[in-house]
Amino acid sequence: MTNQDAIKVGIYVRLSKDDERIGESVSIENQKLxxxxxxxxxxxxxxxxxxDDGYSGTxxxxxxxxxxxxxxxxxxxNLILVKDLSRFGRNYIQVGQFTDYVFPMIGCRFIAVNDGVDTLHNDNDMMPFRNLFNEFQSKDTSKKIKAVRTACARSRKYIVTYPPYGCLKNPERCMLGIWYK
Known part of the structure; x- marks a missing residue:
């Protein structure tokens, strides 16, 4: 892998939630750049x-x-390049399997730029902890979203994106998800 000409890079970019922009997400664009x-x-x-724009890393x-x-x-x-470990995946076990076993076995180097991870070097002691925290953050965010939706449903607020057929959003109260005919 020392010959620069022999290095063929796979740049991987991901964003789990679309930013509602037509075309490519701003985050995806920035990761590519x-x-x-x-x-x-x-x-x-x-x-x-x-x-993968709009896909969860779990x-x-x-x-x-x-x-x-x-x-x-x-x-x-023969080299995978990502912004950080969480862009590649948020499943602690699977990310570890790829970075510790699959990629070395097939002769593929893995670099997570912002996390300082490079499988060519053996100083990746913090990588398992980063992966664990990435998975925890994903689960924690999911719990928080479910709690907000449950609270909204209990207080009889609509939690859908679009109004029911035949109704329009009330411009004065649209943040509350209230509709009118």
Whole structure:
């Protein structure tokens, strides 16, 4: 892997919630910009971009990550570049399996730029803890969202995005999810 020409980078970007922007999310756009700039600074110009916009990191059943892993197994890429570990995934066990076993076994290096993780070096002692905290944050956020929705339902507030058929949003009270005919 010392030959710069032999390095084929798979840049992976992900955002779990769409930002309602038409086209690509701002976060996805920024991740791509940051990671392509990083790759080019390292002298790696042979790269492909894999994207999952609007997919949760708690599952690895995402089209972009599935294609990324297949391309790594097929030897089309030999370095995976992500912004941070949470962009790759928020499942502690699965992220660890890929970074500690699968990728080294197939000769694929993994770098999480903001977390300072590089599987080429053996100083990744904090990686399991970061993965655990990423999974915890995802579960904690899910609990909080469920609690808010339950509270809204109990106080008889609508919790849907769109008004029922035949109704319009009340512009004065739309934050409360109140509709009028």
């Amino acid at each position: 940051m990671l392509t700039h990083y790759a080019e600074q390292q002298g790696w110009f042979d790269y492909s971009i894999y994207c 599952s690895f059943q995402r089209p972009g990550v599935e294609r990324l892993i297949e391309d790594a197994k097929d030897g089309k890429i």
